Amino acid sequence: MNHLPLIIKREYLTKVRNKSFIVMTILSPIIMIALISLVAYLSALNNDKVRTIAVLDQSGLVKDVFKNTEHTSYNLLSNMSLTDAKRLVKETNASGLLYVEELKDVDAVSTHIKFYSEESPSLSLISDLETQVEHKLTDIKLQQNGVNVGMINASKVQVTISQESFTGEKSSKMDSIMKLFFGGAAGYLLFMFIIIYGNMIMRSVIEEKTSRIIEVIISSVKPIQLMLGKIIGTSLAGITQFIIWIFIGGLLITILSVVFGVETQTPQQELVNQAMANPELGMQVQDVVTAFYNLPLTNLVIAFILFFVSGYLLYSSFYAAIGAAVDNETDTQQFMLPIIMPLMLAVYIGFFTVIEDPHGTVSLVFSFLPLTSPVVMLMRIPFGVPLWQQLLSLAILIGTFMFTVWFAAKIYRVGILMYGKKPSYKELMKWIKY
Amino acid sequence: MSNLLEVNQVSKSFGNFKALNNASITVPKGSIFGLLGPNGAGKTTLIRIINQITMPDSGTVRLDGDLLNPAHIKDIGYLPEERGLYKTMKVGEQALYLAQLKGLTKAEAKERLAYWFERLEIGDWWNKKIQELSKGMAQKIQFVVTVLHQPKLLIFDEPFSGFDPINANLIKDEILRLRENGATVIFSTHRMESVEELCDDIALIHKSNKILDGKLVDIKRQYKINTFEVGIKTFDNEALQRELSQKFEVSVANFKTLEDELKLNIKLSNGSKPNDLLSFLTTKGEVSHFVELIPSVNDIFIETVKNN
Structure with a gap:
């Protein structure tokens, strides 16, 4: 006698009718979606916050590179001492202070930039600032060495390698x-x-x-x-x-x-x-x-x-x-x-x-x-x-x-x-x- | 065919442990057959072999003349000692499922269940879950499921455990009625008084071997010790006891009566008849009690197991 269909039917029905099975079936996707929405909401919340960074550039070399973006606004300070700037940053609840010492030599400036803040800043913020300053200083140095920056930028080439198998299928x-x-x-x-x-x-x-x-x-x-x-x-x-x-x-x-x-x-x-x-x-x-x-x-x-x-x-x-x-x-x-x-x-x-x-x-x-x-x-x-x-x-x-x-x-x-x-x-x- | 079941020289080992050693039993058609034995003797193994749950290493089992085969599953109803039901399933659904596994169609099963549920007055349990029922109630359902497909052979392992005396009696009557309707019953239990009451034939298994089997009356006859329990009122107890001791083997008996009398166990010597004893006693006083001591199944069980 082949009872397999009967057994399958019973197993299936008891599983499907089981209360915890039903609850899990309905609740799991709801919980999943709720969690995903929560995470998405929280990160959106985080992104909405605009952080302010004060910049005190006493060398005058880099102050014009900082452009306000969606999430970051730069507050350029001038004509004040470092101590005053720090105090001001604290009072205005800004995220931090980027300080460039008063030096004229580009190489010297590159090693004398400091970031002051209450809490340690995020890695992305620092590397973001570094990239911007680096670009600016490189450009200045190139110009000092008599190189036309515009020409370099114009000569940049982007390469895409398209792939194809021996039988001619493109990928x-x-x-x-x-x-x-x-x-x-x-x-x-x-x-x-x-x-x-x-x-x-x-x-x-x-x-x-x-x-x-x-x-x-x-x-x-x-x-x-x-x-x-x-x-x-x-x-x-x-x-x-x-x-x-x-x-x-x-x-x-x-x-x-x-x-x-x-x-x-x-x-x-x-x-x-x-x-x-x-x-x-x-x-x-x-x-x-x-x-x-x-x-x-x-x-x-x-x-x-x-x-x-x-x-x-x-x-x-x-x-x-x-x-x-x-x-x-x-x-x-x-x-x-x-x-x-x-x-x-x-x-x-x-x-x-x-x-x-x-x-x-x-x-x-x-x-x-x-x-x-x-x-x-x-x-x-x-x-x-x-x-x-x-x-x-x-x-x-x-x-x-x-x-x-x-x-x-x-x-x-x-x-x-x-x-x-x-x-x-x-x-x-x-x-x-x- | 006068025998419904013939188990012939069946052996079964589990690793190094021999659970059954060349055991043979024959169960006459329409009888109630008591399968007895101490715990771990091999009864359950034998029952599982008959149910084709376990395959024997050697030996044959014939049901109604044919070697045991998968088609026989519907001819056997088995109530195991370790029994239970799906706790979260409803009574009716579960009974239908188990009946269908035994080869009944859904419609047949429904019809017969309605009959049995009414008979045992459990009709309103149909939509209850097993976990809502008491142990005795669940046992009733199990009993119904066991007999529902009207098998030729019913195997009950400790059928009365878990029942109160009223329900135990109800189930006992149902078993007797099923036998009257043509079923053969194998009955495994440690309750010797139910064996005494119900069984026509018994087999005793001890340490994997069958050590005794046959009709219950034959076995009793074989074990009888020719001893009579006697109560007699006489003027001089001591004189009578002395006189009896010369003719018979006499010991003091212990049984309860309403009178204050001399109570003795008297064993007849070979050749003498109960009547000889009785007529001798009547000359000595007033006989108030005269019963042959028939060995109980309990006594036979204990004695046989001890001697092996």
């Missing part, structure tokens, strides 16, 4: 960014999915053990059917949750942008408008679009589905086996590490090595190792991976997946009927032989 820097984005998103999504819903599967197995219903169930169905039913049912609930998250998230963003009067035009329109206004940006928009179409899209989608499903099933069978081996959640710790480690490794390799060198030895090896291949391969594919490599990796993954499901089912079958003691790894190996 740009934007392509790499696009590849990175899609690869990273796919890998990270899988990682998150495994952690969230793997845990959910594990808890659901433990629940069956602690409520002691398990023996009744497996007198009716084969343990492997129950295990697969649990994994599939929980995953479907997970996919449902993901879809709702995307939907609510999208809805909230739309509502927020309407309510807060942010431009209601769609990003595409906005991009087009900007492109019209700024020809250089127009090039970029075009780049994004071509970069998107330059991605191996069909390959990406098919590989995503295959690697995502097999990778997820591989890990979730481990989670199910762990759930079966223990009596309560606190005992799961010792078994979690071997699962989390390869997963973390895969994500780190993905974000550091694959980005640096998508076809290097490290990327290559880890895109074949079954525990890391789903994440690493998904990140590599946008950069173009030969079909044989993808197929080989997938074959290894599916082979391992079959083995782990068999292995997990063995542990599961024995574990679900074991109560009371916390099993060791040695004991788990013994269960395989039962």
